[in-house]
Amino acid sequence: MTRPSGETFSTVLRQASVQDHADAETNGYMSDLMDGNLPLSAYAALTARLHPVYAALEEAAEAMRDHPVAGRFVFAELVRKPALEADLAELLGAGWAERVEESPAAQVYAARIREVAFTWSGGFLAHHYVRYMGDLSGGQIIGRMVERAYDLKDGKGTSFYRFADLKAKPFKDAYRVLIDEAPFDAEEQRRIIGEVKLAYRLNTAIFDELGAVDWSAAA
C-alpha cells in the first residue's frame, strides 16, 4: 500500500533499514570471511547456523501458503533448506548433523521466526524479506567472494547462494511490487519495519557469535 507521501512501502522498508543493513554488511566476521582471512570451518559454521533459520522460515512458508497476503510471497524457487543440507554435507561430511555445535544466536533467531511468522502475515514478510532479498542481493556477492577465497568450484559448498530457477533482478523487482500491493495499513507497516530491524539484528548476532570464536587453531 502506497503512503500518503507517495512513497511505496518497499522503498520505505529499505530506507528504514539502511543502518541495520550497514551494520550487518560491515560486521568484522563478515569482512574477514569474504577476504578469505578465516579457515573454511568458519564458513561452514555460518552455513550450519543458517540451517535452523531456513528450516523455520520454510516451515512458516508452508503454513502460510494459502494465506491471502503472506501466501503471495511463497515461491518454490526460493527454498534453500535442501541447498544448505547439500552444502553442509560437502563442507562437514555426511554426518554433519551430529557435528554441528550449538548456536544460541541461531536458536534465538529461529525461535523468533517460529513465534511470529506462522500466524502473522507481516511478521512472515519481514523475515522472508530480510533473508531472501538479502540472498538475492548481497548474498550473490558473498557467494562469489567465498568461492574465490576458498577455491570452491561448481557450487560445491556454496549452492545456497545459487538460485537455479530464477533471475535475481526481475525477481526482486516483482517482489517489491508484491510488497507495495499488500494491504498493510500504516500501523501494520510500522510493526513490519520493527520486525525487519529485529531480523537484521538477529543476523548480526550470528556474525558476532562467529566473530567471537578463535579460528586460529581451526582448519
Ligand code: HEM
Ligand atoms: C557483506 C555482506 C553484504 C553485502 C556486500 C550486501 C550488499 C547488498 C547490496 C549491494 C544490496 C543492494 C542490491 C539491490 O538493490 O539490488 C543489498 C540489498 C539487501 N541486502 Fe545486503 N549485503 C550484505 C549483507 C546482508 C545481510 C547479512 C543481510 C541480511 C541478512 C542483507 C539483506 C539485504 C536486503 C534485505 C536487501 C534488499 C534491500 C531492498 O532493496 O529492499 N544483506 N545488499
